[in-house]
Amino acid sequence: MVSNVGLLYVGAVLFINSLLLLGRIDGKSAAVFNIFIGLLQVFTPIYLIINADGDLLTILSASGIFLFGFTYLYVGLTNWFNLKTDGLGWYCLWVAVLALGFSFVNFYYFSDIKFGIIWIFWSYLWLLFFLLLGLGKPIDNYVGKVTLVQSWITATIPAFLSLAGLWEQISIIVASIIALIAVVYFIYLYFSTGTREQLKKSREIA
Numbered sequence: 311m312v313s314n315v316g317l318l319y320v321g322a323v324l325f326i327n328s329l330l331l332l333g334r335i336d337g338k339s340a341a342v343f344n345i346f347i348g349l350l351q352v353f354t355p356i357y358l359i360i361n362a363d364g365d366l367l368t369i370l371s372a373s374g375i376f377l378f379g380f381t382y383l384y385v386g387l388t389n390w391f392n393l394k395t396d397g398l399g400w401y402c403l404w405v406a407v408l409a410l411g412f413s414f415v416n417f418y419y420f421s422d423i424k425f426g427i428i429w430i431f432w433s434y435l436w437l438l439f440f441l442l443l444g445l446g447k448p449i450d451n452y453v454g455k456v457t458l459v460q461s462w463i464t465a466t467i468p469a470f471l472s473l474a475g476l477w478e479q480i481s482i483i484v485a486s487i488i489a490l491i492a493v494v495y496f497i498y499l500y501f502s503t504g505t506r507e508q509l510k511k512s513r514e515i516a
Contacts, residue, residue: 331453402436
């Protein structure tokens with residue numbers, strides 16, 4: 311239940327960061343909220359691990375929350391102090407790889423197909439942040455729109471449904487259809503926003 315409260319606010323901070331990427335809000339304004347949620351997502355897993363009573367799978371699950379906490383603290387401090395983003399970007403690549411591991415854990419150990427899919431989506435999002443912040447690819451608009459969608463379908467809605475006791479009623483088929491629609495939309499965005507051409511030009515310049 312505690313982790314679901316944290317996940318709800320992950321949706322909020324992703325929503326804020328999507329607006330930041332789309333140029334709708336100021337960097338320092340977004341930084342404040344990122345720091346708030348980053349701290350929440352650091353203290354939450356500490357609480358869960360202390361109360362895990364040595365259960366390794368519970369500790370493993372809680373440890374994934376740190377990935378979010380440190381990401382948002384890093385984003386918040388980078389924006390507040392106007393730091394270069396390359397360190398943050400490479401951290402996002404490391405997290406993107408680990409997120410695939412957490413996806414496997416959800417599929418294999420927890421038999422949680424829905425969150426296994428969600429972790430894949432998060433891995434893709436962190437990969438995009440690596441391309442944007444670590445390698446400086448000009449894909450702000452694309453990443454902003456992907457982040458906006460993910461703020462709802464991977465965090466806000468699942469967390470709210472979980473807190474309301476309704477998440478288990480969502481079938482794997484429904485979750486898979488929503489995921490497929492999102493993938494199709496991301497592919498559409500990739501071509502319609504000129505992202506492919508932007509990446510090609512950035513490679514030629516490099």
